[in-house]
Every structure is written in structure tokens, then in C-alpha cells.
Amino acid sequence: MEGILTVLKTIGFILVVIFSFNVIIFVHELGHFLAARWRGLEVERFQIWFGKPIWKKTINGVQYGLGSVPAGGFVALPQMAPMEAIEGDNESRKEPLPPITPLDKIIVAFAGPLFSFLLALAAAVVVWQIGKPKELIETQTVGYVVPGMPAAAAGVQLGDEILAVNGEPVFGFAGSLESIQEQIIFSKGDSIDLLVKRPGAGELTLTTNFHIDEATNFTKRDGVRQVGIAPMGEVIVGLVTPGGPADVGGFQTGDRILSLNGRTVWSVSHFISLIQEEPDAALAAEVMRGDEKLSLKTMAIVPNNGFSVVPGAEPKPMIGMSFQAPASATQLVHPGPWEQVATSGKMMAVTIEALTSPKSSIGPQHLSGPVGIGKVMYRILHTDYPLSLTMHFWVLFNVNLAIFNLLPFPVLDGGHITMAVxxxxxxxxxxxxxxxxxxxxxxxxxxxxxxxVTMKDTFTSFGGEAPKRDQSAPQAPTWDQQKLDSLLNGE
Known part of the structure; x- marks a missing residue:
């Protein structure tokens, strides 16, 4: 029964994604349709998706339909420009239609992006009212430096506060175009300059290279620029595995870990690296439990049943606990409608600039089509805030759709406007x-x-989808209890 409910839930989510995508396209095309009616143009077809219709119906001389290629949509307006290449020819038309003025063409072409923009603004009003999870990681302090990565080679250290990237001031670690992570991703050139403020040393400029995870084959995407750093953050205990080293050591859900063997813990990644440095050895941890500071003892041991957090990877020492996000990570914010629209527009402009710059590592392979968009929306529906995040995504997508369609290229609305001018x-x-x-x-x-783009969307887990666990692999770690007890007792 549980399996059937899971399947039905998945199908429901997929239908919601399809419906949401079609609403966005419908509103855009509705703008063209209503403007064409207002200006007295001949409207032959109103179709969502391209290709041969899998459903169609003619009402008052207009053929409404659903195409067979799940991408985009169109309103067939023969007086605008020759569009038979994508919309098909109308063999039933016996006489040529009267020409229309350039102003008519501009109004009808501009109406689609205008309606997309209005839908984005409407969605932004919803987000403004109900709020959305906070995206910005406000800290600018480095909480982990990945060994062997460019940042480590450049001398970046734990506790460094990053003030600027390539001379541009940054605000926050990730979650906005002005943040450290995004500035690195969209950086240009062969190196990246980081202005850091180091306790006891003042401001320093460190020049680092960058690393890109290359695709394993042509069907997948290359990664984006990274230097190998993570933000400082609280390390809060989540679930504790019964009978594991953390459980035996007395850790409880909600404990905030301050230090390990006298070394300050800067982040979850840093904590994991510390426990893996000393496997099978007693580890002294200082934690805060409410207002009380406690000293606990544990150790990291490789599970004796071959369990690994990453499926297929070599098992590593662990203590048997997960971590929870700090309360600030689930804080709701209420950005104004114009702020949301402006931010989405700026993101589109930055993306276009990166795509056209030969010094950038962003290319067409990093764009997403219907499959990629569907993946994003599907993941949103699995979050704790599906409505607010869906509306937020609508803001971003519709602003991007409006701007993209206004580009002065043939077939696009901007192309029609350019030709009319x-x-x-x-x-x-x-x-x-x-x-x-x-x-x-x-x-x-x-x-x-x-x-x-569809090939890249299909074969690449863009955005960090978790790999599927091998069902034949252990589903939970187990440890040698005798070894655990002897280590804890100092024997």
C-alpha cells in the first residue's frame, strides 16, 4: 500500500510540474492572443507546445491545440512574419491577408513578454505576503578549506573573512549574485583574487586558481568554478544512531559542538574532517546543551558492515550522527515584489554576460530546458515550503522568459519587434x-x-541530486561494540 501511495504521489507531483509549466507558457501566449484580437489581426492557431497537435479544437475560427513536442507554445499570426517553419503552413487559406502596420506588430510581439512580466509580478506579490525561506548565507568567514583544492594552495585559512572577489565587494557566502560563491562561479579570467581579513594579520590579497569538475562524457555538464571553501556555521547534532560512537559518548539531538580535542570547530565539513583525521582514537568534544557547557568523549570508527554515506565509496570513519540546520536557515523573509523582479532581471543579465564572455567558464551547456526546469520544480515540491518556493521560481522564470523573448533574434518576440522597426x-x-x-x-x-540542453538535463544531476543508494548495500552503519567500549574506557 505504501508503495502505491508513493507512486501516486510522484505522479501527482509530475502533473503539478506539467500544469505549472503550461500556465507560464499559456499566460505568455495569451498576451499575444489578446493583443492580436485588439489590433484586429487574423489568429489561426493558439497552441501550447510545438509540433503536430495531439489534441486540437476549432472555436470561432481559431484552432486551439496541444503540440507533441513539450517545449514552448505559439499563437499563429500569419500577418506578423513567415513562421511556417515552426508553426506549419495553413493550406486552407485561399486569399492573402491584408498587411498590418509596424506598430501593430510591435504591440502584439511585446504583449507576450509583458504578460510574462505581469505574471512574475503577481507571483512576487504572493511571495512578499507569505514569505520564503531565507537563501542568503550571511557569514563571509571561511569555515572549511578543502585540502588539495586551489584555495588551500593559495593560503586561505580557517577564520579568514572574505571581503571582495576580483575587487568586487561581496555580501554573504552564498545565495545572491553579490555573494562569495556566485562571484567565484561567474568570475572571468585565469585566476581569482580574494581580499581577506585575517585575525592578527589584517587584510591580505590571495590569488587562487579555480577547479571545475569535468563531465565524464559529452552527455553530461561540466561543473562550475569552485576554489574549495565552505562557510563557517554552527555544528548542531541532528539524529544520533543508537549504539553508535556518538550515542555511547552521550551526544544528544540539539547539542552544539564547539571544539574537538581542543581545536575550534568551524563548520560541519570541518568537524567531519577532524574526526576522520584520528580514527580509532578517543576524541574529546566540548558542546553546549542549552545553557550548559559539557565535555563528552567519542571516537570515529569505520563501520564493520561496509556502510558508506556515499554509495559505492570506500567506508570512512564516522561517529554515527547527522546534523541539523541552524534555526536561521529556515527563517522566512518577505522581499518586496519589485526587489524580486529586479534581482531576477539582474541574474538574467549576468548569465547572458557570462555566456558571451570568452573569459568565463559558463557556457550553453549550463543552460536548462524543459527537463531541467521540470527537475527544479519537482524538487521544490518536495521541500517544506512548496508554495512559496514555486511562486519564487515563477518570478525568476517569467522574468527570464520575458527578457529572453525580447532579445533581437528571429522567431523571438524581440526579433519581430526589430523587423517591425x-x-x-x-x-x-x-x-x-x-x-x-x-x-x-x-x-x-x-x-x-x-x-x-535536453540531453544535458537528462543525463546530468544538475543542482546536486543525491545519488541513489544500492538497495543491496547496508542501510545503516554498525560498529564493533567491543572495540568501541574499550576505546571509550581508555583500555
């Missing part, structure tokens, strides 16, 4: 055969990009 300047329509050739070429380019 050229027509107004020339005082006569553009050459139809030339337009057909240009439109067809760009359609082919878009379809190629669609296939390329």
Missing part, C-alpha cells in the same frame, strides 16, 4: 523570402540547442 524605417515590408530563410535557419538553431 526596420520595416517602419524602410517604409515598406522586408523581403519575404529573406525572412523565411532567416527564420528557418534560426528555428534549426533553436531546435539544435533544445536537443543539446
Amino acid at each position: 526596420m520595416e517602419a524605417i524602410r517604409k515598406k515590408p522586408l523581403n519575404t523570402r529573406v525572412l523565411e530563410f532567416v527564420q528557418s535557419g534560426f528555428v534549426a538553431l533553436l531546435l539544435t540547442m533544445f536537443v543539446y
